[in-house]
Structure formats: C-alpha cells, structure tokens
Amino acid sequence: MSQNPHIFVLGGARSGKSAFAEKLTLDQTKTSKCTYIATSQVWDEEMRVRIDLHKDRRGSEWETIEAPLALAEALTEQSQNGVPILVDCLTLWLTNLMMDERDITAECDSLIKAISTINTPIIFVSNEVGQGIVPDNKMARDFRDHAGNLHQKLAAAVDQVYFVTAGLPSKLKG
Amino acid sequence: MSQNPHIFVLGGARSGKSAFAEKLTLDQTKTSKCTYIATSQVWDEEMRVRIDLHKDRRGSEWETIEAPLALAEALTEQSQNGVPILVDCLTLWLTNLMMDERDITAECDSLIKAISTINTPIIFVSNEVGQGIVPDNKMARDFRDHAGNLHQKLAAAVDQVYFVTAGLPSKLKG
Amino acid sequence: MSQNPHIFVLGGARSGKSAFAEKLTLDQTKTSKCTYIATSQVWDEEMRVRIDLHKDRRGSEWETIEAPLALAEALTEQSQNGVPILVDCLTLWLTNLMMDERDITAECDSLIKAISTINTPIIFVSNEVGQGIVPDNKMARDFRDHAGNLHQKLAAAVDQVYFVTAGLPSKLKG
Numbered sequence: 001m002s003q004n005p006h007i008f009v010l011g012g013a014r015s016g017k018s019a020f021a022e023k024l025t026l027d028q029t030k031t032s033k034c035t036y037i038a039t040s041q042v043w044d045e046e047m048r049v050r051i052d053l054h055k056d057r058r059g060s061e062w063e064t065i066e067a068p069l070a071l072a073e074a075l076t077e078q079s080q081n082g083v084p085i086l087v088d089c090l091t092l093w094l095t096n097l098m099m100d101e102r103d104i105t106a107e108c109d110s111l112i113k114a115i116s117t118i119n120t121p122i123i124f125v126s127n128e129v130g131q132g133i134v135p136d137n138k139m140a141r142d143f144r145d146h147a148g149n150l151h152q153k154l155a156a157a158v159d160q161v162y163f164v165t166a167g168l169p170s171k172l173k174g
Numbered sequence: 175m176s177q178n179p180h181i182f183v184l185g186g187a188r189s190g191k192s193a194f195a196e197k198l199t200l201d202q203t204k205t206s207k208c209t210y211i212a213t214s215q216v217w218d219e220e221m222r223v224r225i226d227l228h229k230d231r232r233g234s235e236w237e238t239i240e241a242p243l244a245l246a247e248a249l250t251e252q253s254q255n256g257v258p259i260l261v262d263c264l265t266l267w268l269t270n271l272m273m274d275e276r277d278i279t280a281e282c283d284s285l286i287k288a289i290s291t292i293n294t295p296i297i298f299v300s301n302e303v304g305q306g307i308v309p310d311n312k313m314a315r316d317f318r319d320h321a322g323n324l325h326q327k328l329a330a331a332v333d334q335v336y337f338v339t340a341g342l343p344s345k346l347k348g
Numbered sequence: 349m350s351q352n353p354h355i356f357v358l359g360g361a362r363s364g365k366s367a368f369a370e371k372l373t374l375d376q377t378k379t380s381k382c383t384y385i386a387t388s389q390v391w392d393e394e395m396r397v398r399i400d401l402h403k404d405r406r407g408s409e410w411e412t413i414e415a416p417l418a419l420a421e422a423l424t425e426q427s428q429n430g431v432p433i434l435v436d437c438l439t440l441w442l443t444n445l446m447m448d449e450r451d452i453t454a455e456c457d458s459l460i461k462a463i464s465t466i467n468t469p470i471i472f473v474s475n476e477v478g479q480g481i482v483p484d485n486k487m488a489r490d491f492r493d494h495a496g497n498l499h500q501k502l503a504a505a506v507d508q509v510y511f512v513t514a515g516l517p518s519k520l521k522g
Binding site: 012013014015016128129130131132133135140143144165166167168170 | 182184186302304305306307308318319321322323325326328329330335337344346347
C-alpha cells in the first residue's frame with residue numbers, strides 16, 4: 001500500500017460514504033490536521049449557514065476550502081501543506097461544471113492528471129447514480145454518463161476504491 | 175455468530191431479496207413455525223386478494239401479522255412466541271410513516287431500540303433506493319434520505335447484513 | 349470452472365461493464381474470432397452511423413450480428429460457429445420486446461432454455477436498473493420488474509456472474 005494513498009469512496013445517497021471518508025482521512029494524518037475541499041456552490045445565505053454548521057460539526061482538525069469548479073488547482077495548491085485532503089463530493093463538482101457549460105471530459109482528464117503528480121493522501125467521495133432506471137430527461141442522462149466515466153477513470157488512477165452500502169464499506173480495489 | 179441473529183437483507187427491486195430472506199428465516203426455526211410481519215397497507219379489495227395469494231404461497235409454516243405503522247410494537251409482541259420473525263419490508267413501512275406524517279427519525283430510533291431488547295431471530299428486508307439519479311420531486315428525495323438513514327442505523331445494530339443482486343447474496347457484515 | 353462458460357456481466361450505466369465483457373469474451377477465443385450479438389434496434393441513419401463506429405472500434409476479431417428480438421434463435425444459430433459470443437445488452441432486448449408487446453416471461457424462459465443447450469462460451473451484458481427510487485410511470489416500473497426477473501433467472505442458469513462498479517468487477521458467482 002502506498003504511504004500517501006489516493007482513495008476513492010463511492011456509494012449511494014445516504015450510504016454513510018462521507019462519514020467513512022472522513023474517518024479514512026483522519027487515519028492518514030500525522031499532524032492531527034486535515035484539509036476538507038468542499039465542492040458545494042454557495043447560492044444563498046441559507047446555504048452559507050448550512051455549510052458553516054457542517055464545518056463546526058467536523059471539528060478543529062479540519063480546514064475547509066471551497067472549490068466548486070477549480071478542483072485540480074485547489075488540490076495542487078493544498079497538497080503543498082502535506083496534510084491529507086478530503087474532496088466531498090465529485091458528483092456536485094460535475095453538476096457545477098455542467099451548469100457552467102465546461103468541457104467535462106477535459107476537466108476530468110485534468111483532474112486525473114493533477115492527482116498523478118500529488119504525493120499527499122487524497123480521499124475522494126462520489127455518488128453512485130447509475131443503478132436506477134434510465135432517467136427521462138437528457139440532462140440527467142448526460143450527468144449519469146459523465147459521473148460513470150469519471151468514476152471509471154478515477155478508480156483506475158487511485159490506489160484504493162471502496163463502495164459503501166448502509167454504512168458498510170466493501171473494498172473494490174487496493 | 176449469535177444464536178438468535180438479527181439479520182438485515184438489502185437489495186434492489188426484483189433482486190430476489192424476499193425469497194432469500196424467507197429462506198434465512200426458515201433456517202432459523204426450531205419448530206417449523208415462522209412469523210411474517212407484513213408492512214403493506216391494505217388499501218382495497220384487490221390488494222387484499224393479492225396479500226391472501228402471497229400468504230398461500232408462503233405455506234403453512236408462516237403466521238402473517240400486519241403492521242403497516244406499529245412495527246416496533248408488533249415485533250416486541252410477536253417475539254414472545256419465540257419463533258423467527260421476517261419483516262418485509264422496511265421501505266414500505268417508511269412510506270406508510272410518511273403518508274401518516276409521523277416523525278420518521280423518532281420512529282426509526284424506536285424500532286432500533288425495540289429490537290435491541292428482543293432475543294429471537296429477526297430478518298429484515300428493505301429496498302436499496304439510493305443508487306440512481308437524484309429524483310426530481312422532494313418527497314422522493316426525502317424518502318431516499320429516510321431509507322438511507324434507517325439502513326445505516328439498522329446495519330450498525332444487527333448481527334449480519336446481506337446485499338442481494340440478481341438473486342445472489344453478498345455478505346456485507348457478520 | 350466450465351470449459352465453455354456462460355458468464356453474466358451486470359452493472360450500472362457507464363460502469364465499464366461492456367469493456368470488461370469484451371475482454372472476457374476475447375479471453376475465451378481459441379481462434380482470435382468472436383461473435384458480437386447487438387440487441388440495439390436501428391431506428392434511423394444516425395443510429396446506423398453510431399453502430400458502424402462501434403463495430404470499427406471493436407476491431408477485426410469481431411463479427412457483428414443484430415438480434416433486437418430473436419435473441420434465442422440468434423444464439424442457437426451463431427453457436428454453430430464454435431466461437432465465443434458476446435450479447436450486449438439484455439436491457440435493450442427487454443425494451444425491444446416491450447415495444448413489440450411480446451410475452452416477456454415466455455421470451456425470457458425461451459432464452460434461458462436455449463442457452464442451456466449451447467456449449468460455446470457466451471457472455472451476457474445487462475444494466476442494473478433496480479437500485480434507485482421507484483419510478484413514477486408504470487412502464488418504467490414494469491421494465492424494472494422484467495429486468496430484475498430476467499437477471500435472477502440468468503444468474504441462476506450461468507456459470508459465473510460479475511457485478512461491475514466504476515470499471516472494477518466483483519465476482520458474485522462462480
């Protein structure tokens with residue numbers, strides 16, 4: 001196992017994937033410090049309040065950075081600190097990229113390339129969204145395709161992959 | 175392994191989870207008797223006919239109890255008989271609670287508390303509903319959140335957890 | 349393990365199941381030849397172009413046969429050639445059967461019966477569609493039921509079953 005592993009935690013909605021990923025990240029720290037990269041977009045004051053509540057819940061080990069779009073850049077910059085980084089979550093990042101009409105494939109490839117040069121632990125969280133019925137609307141189908149493509153690329157690139165179901169992690173790789 | 179295990183069987187629609195759970199329940203009986211707690215709400219005569227057909231299919235080992243809402247109470251009462259209990263299914267129970275505008279978190283916590291005091295085998299069946307695209311309507315999203323939260327709590331509380339795919343059970347815990 | 353295994357590869361949308369199944373099929377060939385049975389219906393010129401592109405991508409090992417409805421017959425006929433057969437995918441076949449108002453249960457039973465008499469490697473690909481929220485419309489619910497029922501029957505009938513997540517296969521049987 002790599003000393004500074006890159007780990008991908010995938011799971012359904014409310015599967016307990018974020019709590020498991022937080023634990024994995026804390027396990028990697030040597031200094032009791034961790035970096036939390038939030039991909040959520042802050043749309044209004046209500047969301048700001050919710051995000052601040054989440055920050056408080058995570059406690060003093062965590063420094064929170066917001067990166068709704070420029071995720072590769074944020075990872076490269078934060079990795080200079082040498083502390084483990086948690087990215088939560090990639091499906092939200094994909095949503096932001098789609099809303100901003102970015103070239104999704106290019107952005108995903110840049111992300112994969114960026115993490116290949118980073119030598120600190122990174123734990124990625126993402127939502128499995130492809131195991132239900134085919135959605136009616138095209139944007140949802142496109143989103144599902146983008147998510148599936150990114151998950152495959154990321155799973156191939158990282159050291160470990162977990163799938164979380166009902167709070168229980170199953171190791172798929174590593 | 176516990177002598178009177180509490181087992182949670184999770185799976186998608188038409189995954190074969192109920193048939194597997196019935197088998198698990200029958201495996202636990204010492205008297206050839208089992209109790210089936212149905213959470214389905216009987217809305218009309220058509221549904222009554224369907225439920226009666228299901229009862230006949232299950233055969234003479236099974237006594238069927240209906241508990242669309244008061245599941246914790248039914249479990250506590252039925253456990254006095256000392257025979258294995260199958261609860262099918264929790265997602266239907268959650269639907270009934272939502273329709274009845276109950277406090278879902280409180281009801282789920284009561285269920286978890288109730289089963290911690292029961293020393294007969296219980297097998298729970300529930301539907302995985304969180305691995306598709308985010309639903310458009312708020313009630314479906316709320317339902318998905320409630321189901322995920324309950325599944326996490328139950329998986330933590332029971333002795334064994336299985337996930338069933340295409341009729342094939344994978345053990346996630348125990 | 350059977351010398352001429354029947355293998356079922358199940359996975360969500362964009363899970364990498366087709367690429368994995370292609371690899372499994374190529375692994376089975378002794379002559380460098382494989383047969384690809386496409387269940388896609390050709391509706392228009394645009395689709396014809398897409399399908400031709402797919403054929404080119406797969407390369408010269410593959411002979412492509414189209415069987416949108418008569419899958420059991422195509423399998424029986426193609427198996428005479430003695431080369432491994434890839435069927436991609438069963439959910440599309442079910443869609444075609446529903447559009448054509450066939451008796452789905454009878455068609456699925458005929459397929460299972462047909463493959464029981466075939467002694468060449470067959471690799472089946474299908475989509476897991478039952479792990480999201482219950483769909484609003486009845487046709488989607490029926491489709492989900494048909495898919496789940498077929499997956500259970502096929503998983504019981506074949507030698508090996510894989511579930512693919514983010515490009516990573518987990519063996520469920522065999």
